[in-house]
Amino acid sequence: MGQCFSKAKSGRADLEENVEFLGGNVHPVTSKEDWDQKLSEAKRDGKIVVANFSAAWCGPCRGLAPFYCELSEKYPSMMFLLIDVDELTDFSTSWDIKATPTFFFLKDGQQIDKLVGANKPELQKKITAISEK
Template structure:
């Protein structure tokens, strides 16, 4: 599946409507972003079941701010709308493949239970 560009208007829907979503926050002037782009594209071709999205932080400053982006590239991984991975820096292809495998292998019932526990604990404070 080719990568898609997402905006402030489409971010939430993209993350919530797709099972697994990887989001690459990048900018045209960023050297490491340009080095990571072909790796991201190549890996996306191997995983048609994963949505690979890109956010241009220059054009979409609002979403970059809301996401707390402080360095680029930054990669986020979501599954069932839950943020599971958030890391600045380009990943080599092998590590990106490992990340996708880890996200696919997660027991989401267990993850959702832990999120619910954390939310309950936060409300109790």
């Protein structure tokens, strides 16, 4: 299982580095207002939110990104969000992110599960279990 604990690059990621993280039904969260809007939308539509706290410089995050996009297409009844911990540092800190990637599973804005690390089988297992509830 891969995890990143600190920055392993120099300089900030530019937008082009983040392109590979997006696709399918993955929605980027670029502000606290975005987050609030997406959670409100998910609650209204009765969707579970899968929030991926990630970083462009994190190898395991990059490796898992295509799989995360595939899952977002396979489970349209869920809302898949992507939060760049470098872009939203204060917000990520408020979620106590210690390693990337970290996934939170939310229902009606409340955490129902969590996964730390780029563990594809465990991510698939948790999403499958939650989607069947």
